[in-house]
Amino acid sequence: xxxxxxxxxxxxxxxxxxxxxxxxxxxxxxxxxxxxxxxxxxxxxxxxxxxxxxxxxxxxxxxxxxxxxxxxxxxxxxxxxxxxxxxxxxxxxxxxxxxxxxxxxxxxxxxxxxxxxxxxxxxxxxxxxxxxxxxxxxxxxxxxxxxxxxxxxxxxxxxxxxxxxxxxx
Numbered sequence: 001x002x003x004x005x006x007x008x009x010x011x012x013x014x015x016x017x018x019x020x021x022x023x024x025x026x027x028x029x030x031x032x033x034x035x036x037x038x039x040x041x042x043x044x045x046x047x048x049x050x051x052x053x054x055x056x057x058x059x060x061x062x063x064x065x066x067x068x069x070x071x072x073x074x075x076x077x078x079x080x081x082x083x084x085x086x087x088x089x090x091x092x093x094x095x096x097x098x099x100x101x102x103x104x105x106x107x108x109x110x111x112x113x114x115x116x117x118x119x120x121x122x123x124x125x126x127x128x129x130x131x132x133x134x135x136x137x138x139x140x141x142x143x144x145x146x147x148x149x150x151x152x153x154x155x156x157x158x159x160x161x162x163x164x165x166x167x168x169x
Contacts, residue, residue, distance in 0.1 A: 031103050032096060033071040036064050036083055039111040044068030048085040048110070054078070076100040083108045 032052065036045040045068050052059040052072055059079065064070045076098050084090040088110040098104045142158060150158060 029073060029103060030076055030098060030100055031071060031073040032079065032081065032098060032106055033069070033103050034106040034108060036068045036070065036085070036108045036110065039109040045085050045088075045110060048083055051082045051084075053080045053082070071103070074098055081106065081108075083110065085110055088112055 036048040036050070037043060038045060044066075045064060046066055048064045048068070048070075050062045050064070050070050050072065052061070052074060054074075054077060059074060060072055062070050062072045079096045079098060080092060080094040081096060082090055082092045089112075091108060091110055093106060093108065096104055096106055147158060152158065
């Protein structure tokens with residue numbers, strides 16, 4: 001045992017190993033991670049956008065992976081995140097505290113607060129063609145309103161637009 005500590009190279013390797021193991025806390029990853037899902041279905045939100053801000057300043061952005069997970073490396077401090085996804089309102093989470101050497105887990109559930117609104121459609125003008133090419137019956141009522149839109153005012157020409165009626169002079 002004495003020879004172990006007396007061996008200069010073995011002692012150095014052992015010392016470096018101990019420093020590496022106990023020093024891991026100082027170089028451990030610090031950040032924010034989590035999962036983004038749909039609140040109603042629990043489905044993972046693939047490619048949801050996550051934006052990290054600190055004191056209103058943009059720090060970093062990330063998108064979720066195929067399982068809805070994200071990991072963002074940041075320094076220790078207090079952060080806000082905004083999560084957005086097409087078809088969902090943006091959700092903002094504020095005051096996320098990230099400690100040195102730790103990853104803070106923030107899972108986000110997006111919800112659609114869409115309320116369907118019934119809309120009524122008002123038709124202001126209906127145009128019915130005066131002459132229907134496919135009509136085979138001879139009955140046709142021509143009102144003064146229809147005559148107003150005709151390109152002619154001659155009564156003989158107006159009669160000829162009735163299907164089945166012909167006029168010769």
